[in-house]
Amino acid sequence: MTERVTHDVSLSPRQAAAEAGRCLFCYDAPCVKGCPAGVDVPVFVKKVASGNWRGAARVIREANVFGGTCARVCPTEELCEKECSSGLLGGPIPIGALQRLAWERGTAGATAGGARGAVADLGADAGTASSGKRAAIVGAGPAGLSAAWELRSRGWDVTIYEATDKPGGQLDWTIPSYRLPSEVVAAEVGAIVAAGVKLRTGVRVGREAAERLLAENDAVILAAGLGAGRPGGAPGEGRPGVVGAEEFLARARESRARQGGSTCAAGAAGAAGDLAGKRVVVVGGGNTAMDAAVTAAGARATRVTVLYRRTAREMPAWPREYRGALAAGVEFLWLAQPVAFEDAGKVEGGGQGAGAAGGPVTAVRCGRMALGAPDASGRAAPRPVPGSEFTIEADLVVMALGQGPNQEIVEAFGLAADRAGRPMVDPSGRAQVSVRALPAGQASKAKVFVAGDLGSGGATVVRAVAEGKKAARAAAGELPPSAPRGEQGSNGR
Amino acid sequence: MAASLSVVFCGVRFENPFVLAAAPSTDNADMVARGFEAGWAGAILKTTSVESELVSLAYPMMVGLDIDTRRLVALENIDLISERHIDQVEKDVRRLKKEFPKKVVAASIMGAKKEDWEELVRRLEAAGVDLIECSFSCPHGMPEKGMGSAVGQNPELTEKTARWVKDAAKRVPVIIKLTPQIADIAVAAEAVKRSGADGVTAINTLKGLMGVDLDTFVPYPNVGGYSTYGGISGPAIKPVALRCVAEIARKVDIPISATGGVTTWRDAAEFLLLGARTVQVCTEVMRHGFRVIEDMTDGLANYLEDKGFSSVEELIGKALPHIVEHSQLPRDGKVRAHVDPEKCVRCGVCYVACRDGGHQAIEFGADRLARVDEEKCVGCGFCPTTCPVFDCLTLRPASAGKGRAVS
Numbered sequence: 001m002t003e004r005v006t007h008d009v010s011l012s013p014r015q016a017a018a019e020a021g022r023c024l025f026c027y028d029a030p031c032v033k034g035c036p037a038g039v040d041v042p043v044f045v046k047k048v049a050s051g052n053w054r055g056a057a058r059v060i061r062e063a064n065v066f067g068g069t070c071a072r073v074c075p076t077e078e079l080c081e082k083e084c085s086s087g088l089l090g091g092p093i094p095i096g097a098l099q100r101l102a103w104e105r106g107t108a109g110a111t112a113g114g115a116r117g118a119v120a121d122l123g124a125d126a127g128t129a130s131s132g133k134r135a136a137i138v139g140a141g142p143a144g145l146s147a148a149w150e151l152r153s154r155g156w157d158v159t160i161y162e163a164t165d166k167p168g169g170q171l172d173w174t175i176p177s178y179r180l181p182s183e184v185v186a187a188e189v190g191a192i193v194a195a196g197v198k199l200r201t202g203v204r205v206g207r208e209a210a211e212r213l214l215a216e217n218d219a220v221i222l223a224a225g226l227g228a229g230r231p232g233g234a235p236g237e238g239r240p241g242v243v244g245a246e247e248f249l250a251r252a253r254e255s256r257a258r259q260g261g262s263t264c265a266a267g268a269a270g271a272a273g274d275l276a277g278k279r280v281v282v283v284g285g286g287n288t289a290m291d292a293a294v295t296a297a298g299a300r301a302t303r304v305t306v307l308y309r310r311t312a313r314e315m316p317a318w319p320r321e322y323r324g325a326l327a328a329g330v331e332f333l334w335l336a337q338p339v340a341f342e343d344a345g346k347v348e349g350g351g352q353g354a355g356a357a358g359g360p361v362t363a364v365r366c367g368r369m370a371l372g373a374p375d376a377s378g379r380a381a382p383r384p385v386p387g388s389e390f391t392i393e394a395d396l397v398v399m400a401l402g403q404g405p406n407q408e409i410v411e412a413f414g415l416a417a418d419r420a421g422r423p424m425v426d427p428s429g430r431a432q433v434s435v436r437a438l439p440a441g442q443a444s445k446a447k448v449f450v451a452g453d454l455g456s457g458g459a460t461v462v463r464a465v466a467e468g469k470k471a472a473r474a475a476a477g478e479l480p481p482s483a484p485r486g487e488q489g490s491n492g493r
Numbered sequence: 494m495a496a497s498l499s500v501v502f503c504g505v506r507f508e509n510p511f512v513l514a515a516a517p518s519t520d521n522a523d524m525v526a527r528g529f530e531a532g533w534a535g536a537i538l539k540t541t542s543v544e545s546e547l548v549s550l551a552y553p554m555m556v557g558l559d560i561d562t563r564r565l566v567a568l569e570n571i572d573l574i575s576e577r578h579i580d581q582v583e584k585d586v587r588r589l590k591k592e593f594p595k596k597v598v599a600a601s602i603m604g605a606k607k608e609d610w611e612e613l614v615r616r617l618e619a620a621g622v623d624l625i626e627c628s629f630s631c632p633h634g635m636p637e638k639g640m641g642s643a644v645g646q647n648p649e650l651t652e653k654t655a656r657w658v659k660d661a662a663k664r665v666p667v668i669i670k671l672t673p674q675i676a677d678i679a680v681a682a683e684a685v686k687r688s689g690a691d692g693v694t695a696i697n698t699l700k701g702l703m704g705v706d707l708d709t710f711v712p713y714p715n716v717g718g719y720s721t722y723g724g725i726s727g728p729a730i731k732p733v734a735l736r737c738v739a740e741i742a743r744k745v746d747i748p749i750s751a752t753g754g755v756t757t758w759r760d761a762a763e764f765l766l767l768g769a770r771t772v773q774v775c776t777e778v779m780r781h782g783f784r785v786i787e788d789m790t791d792g793l794a795n796y797l798e799d800k801g802f803s804s805v806e807e808l809i810g811k812a813l814p815h816i817v818e819h820s821q822l823p824r825d826g827k828v829r830a831h832v833d834p835e836k837c838v839r840c841g842v843c844y845v846a847c848r849d850g851g852h853q854a855i856e857f858g859a860d861r862l863a864r865v866d867e868e869k870c871v872g873c874g875f876c877p878t879t880c881p882v883f884d885c886l887t888l889r890p891a892s893a894g895k896g897r898a899v900s
Contacts, residue, residue, distance in 0.1 A: 018561055018562040021560075021561025021562060022562065024838075024840040024881050025842065026840040026841050026842065027842065027844050027845045027857060028861070030839075030861070049561070085838045085839060085840040085881075086838075088838040089838060
């Protein structure tokens with residue numbers, strides 16, 4: 001899961017109403033199609049314009065149970081705002097900023113229940129009449145929780161199995177807290193759990209458990225996210241001081257939470273001690289690499305360098321994230337990739353020096369790259385330039401080359417997977433469970449669906465939420481979706 | 494050659510048609526002097542009365558109307574006449590006439606009885622004013638004392654009062670400021686004409702109530718938990734003012750000074766085309782200062798030049814022949830809505846508008862481009878008002894074979 005944007009530009013209610021007033025209120029609005037969760041943007045924006053904050057928050061929540069979280073982290077520039085018809089006129093409506101304000105003001109009303117109560121108050125009638133159906137959900141991240149909410153609101157008996165000790169998944173794990181404060185996540189997760197979803201934390205689902213879940217439930221929704229970070233393959237990657245971006249970001253968030261800080265990522269020290277005075281090299285050009293680089297810069301690293309084998313043009317990170325990194329003082333070394341991670345003794349590989357992994361990293365040996373003809377991704381393929389090696393000093397190296405799917409779950413449920421290890425699903429998210437996951441001759445009682453990063457390989461929170469919702473609807477037999485809601489037809493999902 | 498902006502109104506020459514209306518901006522000589530220096534041709538000093546007429550103001554006295562990002566679409570005020578003593582007003586007149594002999598210095602007066610009106614005329618005339626405007630039109634505060642619009646809404650009282658003033662004035666022309674709050678404003682103008690007074694000013698503010706505070710339930714402006722009706726000015730009232738000026742110009746042969754929602758030279762040109770000879774401005778000056786005169790005169794001069802007119806006089810009343818009764822409108826021309834596909838932003842707003850507010854004549858396909866069905870379109874003209882892109886959705890003569898040709 002990669003999340004970058006934070007709508008920290010706070011508009012005053014009057015400014016927001018003025019911006020919202022520019023909304024054209026399009027027929028069959030393109031922004032709604034740009035939103036994976038199908039939030040009825042024009043309807044909520046018009047409510048912002050009229051000062052109906054509670055109504056606006058309710059419209060958002062109807063489509064996105066993580067509306068407050070997404071209001072913080074959704075890359076609206078790349079989604080709804082990109083589609084906005086006003087983009088052809090004076091500029092798109094700042095939908096993300098309006099959503100954040102709508103959420104803050106729309107949930108601010110309740111007092112006794114605090115934020116959690118206020119969020120829950122907005123919800124549909126979750127947990128009403130029992131449907132007699134049971135669902136098991138593996139993974140308490142946004143996809144799993146979204147699916148849980150949808151099924152619970154249809155009267156299902158829902159249990160979530162979470163491997164870690166608390167719900168939230170990546171929301172409470174790797175997304176930097178300067179983007180997403182824990183309180184926001186806690187309120188939304190809390191409201192879902194409060195609706196009667198059973199949550200079992202610290203439970204790893206293996207083969208046996210999978211078998212039982214398939215036999216005892218009407219639906220099993222797998223939303224277990226991603227597994228380990230992809231290795232780069234250069235010698236010395238196992239040295240102390242070379243860490244995966246996920247681990248680095250998680251420790252940064254944890255550390256910040258302990259300090260009770262709220263605005264910066266000063267706690268990123270967790271991964272490699274205090275970053276003050278340290279040189280950090282981030283390997284990779286995706287949004288997670290940008291997060292890691294900005295987090296390191298915020299943790300007072302002396303110098304943060306992003307190493308990417310192509311150029312800014314081919315970099316998968318969004319322009320906004322790139323700009324954010326530049327603004328944080330991050331340096332970029334284009335057309336370069338690590339060929340070895342060295343320690344003080346210049347010992348390559350493991351097995352010598354201090355322990356099996358070698359001594360702590362002190363430098364990255366890099367090779368220059370040149371761009372050639374487009375590869376399968378459509379981007380120019382980088383190839384090494386012979387004899388171009390050079391060395392940069394590094395006290396901490398953060399590997400941000402992406403993560404693979406959670407193989408443990410793919411294997412436990414015997415899911416058919418593609419070459420990248422991702423489970424293969426139909427458009428509703430339904431997966432195929434191979435017979436080897438079940439006792440001989442026994443068919444799965446449960447329909448099995450995959451939602452979130454486990455299937456997508458790592459995408460946005462809003463996409464995870466949307467997939468969780470879709471899987472739940474498919475499980476409830478509601479897909480293909482019923483006719484578009486309302487006469488306006490602006491919600492085509 | 495640059496066109497002349499000079500205009501004669503009620504025998505008084507104005508170097509351009511732009512006049513500062515009786516308002517806060519003309520409540521002291523220093524302000525008016527700055528206005529004159531900026532280029533205003535004349536000023537009507539804030540309304541004054543006799544000493545016995547006590548002015549008790551209540552604050553706050555103003556509140557604006559916002560629409561989306563646009564502030565001050567309209568302004569409501571519960572201001573009254575000037576608090577300044579008539580002695581001070583006389584001093585201001587003397588100073589201004591001395592410093593700005595070519596500018597028109599007018600006084601606005603309001604009295605409760607014949608003797609008051611006569612005294613005011615005598616004193617101000619003696620002080621040297623070029624013109625006297627009488628407010629028969631203030632919609633708040635004064636009517637409950639039998640003044641302001643209480644006079645203007647009664648044609649007999651209007652005629653009688655105007656005659657007092659006109660008879661008292663030995664030297665200067667007298668004009669009467671009318672209220673739009675009357676069934677037929679031409680009737681009021683006719684009453685002024687009968688009185689012998691020289692001209693009319695149309696219109697004073699519209700009586701209104703700007704809004705209600707949803708938390709306190711007190712309407713705006715909130716004066717210690719209470720409110721009252723006020724006078725609405727600003728861009729929003731321009732259509733009412735234009736209509737009033739046109740109605741007077743078409744029915745009564747009397748010079749008109751127009752006011753009500755003038756924000757740019759374009760607005761002023763519209764009033765002139767409808768028969769006004771001068772144009773008074775208040776709200777826009779209060780908002781953006783005396784400096785707004787620069788573009789008003791510059792824009793109007795360029796417009797006259799572009800249109801081949803040598804003076805403002807040639808513009809006056811040019812639109813009036815185009816106004817007829819509804820029954821006299823031609824019925825044989827046909828127009829249809831037309832969408833420029835190059836400009837369309839594919840928002841579908843016109844589609845919804847025609848579907849729910851018109852004749853279901855706009856189609857909206859998978860390509861999100863609006864298309865007009867000329868068989869269904871009656872050319873009502875609503876959809877162009879909804880299009881967020883200017884000049885994208887327009888009315889055009891119907892295609893050959895679709896309806897009848899435009900005459």
